[in-house]
Amino acid sequence: ARQNYSYELPEYTNDEVGEVIAGFKTMRDKMHSHKTEMNGLYESEKLMTEKLRLLVKDVEAERHNAEKANEAKSQFLSSMSHELRTPMNAILGFGQLLDMNDEENLTLEQRDGIKEILNAGNHLLNLINEVLDLSKIESGELKISMESVKFSTLFNECFALINPLAEQSQISIFNSINPKLDYYLYADNIRLKQVLLNLLSNAIKYNRQQGNVTLTAKKTDDKRLRILITDTGQGLSADQQQKLFQPFERL
Numbered sequence: 001a002r003q004n005y006s007y008e009l010p011e012y013t014n015d016e017v018g019e020v021i022a023g024f025k026t027m028r029d030k031m032h033s034h035k036t037e038m039n040g041l042y043e044s045e046k047l048m049t050e051k052l053r054l055l056v057k058d059v060e061a062e063r064h065n066a067e068k069a070n071e072a073k074s075q076f077l078s079s080m081s082h083e084l085r086t087p088m089n090a091i092l093g094f095g096q097l098l099d100m101n102d103e104e105n106l107t108l109e110q111r112d113g114i115k116e117i118l119n120a121g122n123h124l125l126n127l128i129n130e131v132l133d134l135s136k137i138e139s140g141e142l143k144i145s146m147e148s149v150k151f152s153t154l155f156n157e158c159f160a161l162i163n164p165l166a167e168q169s170q171i172s173i174f175n176s177i178n179p180k181l182d183y184y185l186y187a188d189n190i191r192l193k194q195v196l197l198n199l200l201s202n203a204i205k206y207n208r209q210q211g212n213v214t215l216t217a218k219k220t221d222d223k224r225l226r227i228l229i230t231d232t233g234q235g236l237s238a239d240q241q242q243k244l245f246q247p248f249e250r251l
Contacts, residue, residue, distance in 0.1 A: 081132035088128060092121045119164075144188045151183040151225070154193060155215065162200045170210045173200070177217050183225055196227070203231035 095117045098106075106114070136142040155175060166173055177183075185192070203213045211232035218226045236244065240251045 077131055077134060078136070081128050084128050085125065085132075088121060088125050092118065092125065095121060144191065146186055146188055149185045149187050149189045149192060151185055151217070152177075152179070154189065154196065158193060158196045158200060161197060162204065165201065166204050166213070169204065169207065171204050171207050172210075172212050173204075174212060174214045176214055183217065183219075185225060196229075199229045203229055203233070207231045207233040 095114060098114050099111075099118065133142060155177075159173060159175075163173065200213065200215075207213065213229065213231045216228045216230075218228070220226055236251060243249045243251060
């Protein structure tokens, strides 16, 4: 009862009392062994619990550091985008002033150079705006403005922006939507235009020379419009399709 497992019981001969004492000795030894084993398990459990506590603490610290790093990255992207847009607008502004010169004041080569400056500047400004949008998305500040959008007007705006790129590769863009069926969509006009421009530009960039790009649209049963853009490029292999939506992956 006092857990004194070293206490020695008296020795008896092979009578009934001796058998009882021997039985107590066996029971005592087993209890001692069991207690030693339980103490070992208890110490192991304490050690594992402490290790788990330290591991959880380390994970929490890593998560906190990752969140701070991500927040700092978003703030940096936002600040950088704003800072870059100011000189970029100045470059475009002076490029537009040069472009307004009379034709006799500029050679043909100079006018082509100005157009290249403006095209590259507008492209870079779009990239800067996309970085700013990314920082807004990550910070949860991106605002979606839903409105009624006339699809034919939206496509014509996209076509005007994308057609010079198509002409460079002699690629024809076809709008196969029935002109008598004009669609009005409830959407964010700017974001929808971004999506269409990305799809159209990819269809042109990864097409073949003198290829085609075709736009179609189908009305679904749930009052949505499925927009389809197809091209005559070689497409993606099954392996490439598995990587299609991985961030920063270029196929």
